Amino acid sequence: MEIEIATIGGYEEVGRQMTAVRAGDDVVIFDMGLNLSQVLIHDNVETERMHSLDLIDMGAIPDDRVMSDLEGDVQAIVPTHGHLDHIGAISKLAHRYDAPIVATPFTIELVKQQIEGEQKFGVENELIKMDAGETMSIGDSGKVDLEFVNVTHSIIDAINPVLHTPEGAVVYGLDKRMDHSPVIGDPIDMKRFREIGREGEGVLCYIEDCTNANKKGRTPSESVAREHLRDVLYSMEDYDGGIVATTFSSHISRVTSLVEFAKDIGRQPVLLGRSMEKYSGTAERLDFVDFPDDLGMFGHRKSVDRTFKRIMNEGKENFLPVVTGHQGEPRAMLTRMARGETPYELDNGDKVVFSARVIPEPTNEGQRYQAEKLLGMQGARVYDDIHVSGHLNQEGHYKMLDALQPQHIIPAHQDLKGLSGYVNLCESEGYQMGRDLHVSRNGNLIQLVD
Secondary structure (H helix, E strand, O other): OOEEEEEEEOOOOOOOOEEEEEEOOEEEEEOOOOOHHHHHHOOOOOHHHOOHHHHHHOOOOOOHHHHHHOOOEEEEEEOOOOOHHHHOOHHHHHHHOOOOEEEOHHHHHHHHHHHHOOOOOOOOOOEEEOOOOOEEEEOOOOOEEEEEEEOEOOOOOOEEEEEEEOOEEEEEEOOOEOOOOOOOOOOOOHHHHHHHHHOOOOEEEEEEEOOOOOOOOOOOOHHHHHHHHHHHHHOOOOOOOOEEEEOOOOOHHHHHHHHHHHHHOOOEEEEEOHHHHHHHHHHHHOOOOOOOOOOEEEOOHHHHHHHHHHHHHHOHHHEEEEEOOOOOOOOOHHHHHHOOOOOOOOOOOOEEEEOOOOOOOHHHHHHHHHHHHHHHHOOOEEEOOOOOOOOOOHHHHHHHHHHHOOOEEEEEOOOHHHHHHHHHHHHHOOOOEOOOEOOOOOOEEEEEEO
């Protein structure tokens, strides 16, 4: 059976992930993501109103025109998790393919919201829920199966999909960290990865996220970030002014910790911002979390400003707002607060807790720098980098290679400079560029089996 990989998006940048695998006549697409930095650069452009070809030209979504060179039928579109760099283009591209979207329950719900919020392209693909540990048949040959393996990441309900073919398994390894004590959900299923590496024909190809491949050691567990956050917030228990926290809206584990520790220090937590309301509300609705009954979630700007007025009237010392804006995004809540555009007034000595790292990309770094400067000008004191990454460091990569023992490797999720650390790591394990280690660009086809 012929096996071919199309590296469509995310092979020259972090963002707009999209990869297609052809096994004989059957094609499976993994991820359809947005390049968030390209959208932020065009801040005055309403991308939801733009044609897909214009979005492709501006580098916001994957250029999927290479799909016409794959001789097969798309049988499934499989997003690995709910981050926008993996699902953000589904509402703009999925209508081109007569195939269901298959994902875990939390991811499917986020995809559904994306599609409902943008009707321009009329996406009507069937939505199929599949849990980690389950398998489904792909196509009519009876020879290709799709399996979901549970992984841990900075969003709940994440998986690595595995396409089982007669020539061996293709493991799509974006995005994960090796967390054996997560705050929410099950640990990464390393037992199953080891089994896949040693059963049948083994692993034909491993496509891997290289975000942290230049960082030594292993990525700490989310439980480490939780204890760091507990220590920081407990140290503020006697402060009688304002405390504001910000983190990734999709990081439900971190939001849960913030809510819990706010209660512990005698403050009422409140979640503010559209994406904060969206992700946490969805997680609660699907029973992934059980927030306190009195937890407020407000996304609409008027509702947020009303809440800020209430906080100021009842005393900032009684509340802990958890807001959007950890990357300094221009329209996010924290940036508006830093500019004095909300009823919430920051005073000298107030605490702002960033439970997130800056995504290492020039647009984000510039916006975050500006936001912190504005906060400082109002007298706020910034607590930075209370976070652990959702991606593997070097030791995690070594462990995955040992578990899977792949015949071929394709690095992804970085620009060419960012891929270099992973290339060096693979070469130290005996792989060779151009033979079984394939550094690719967006829009390329890699033939693994003729």
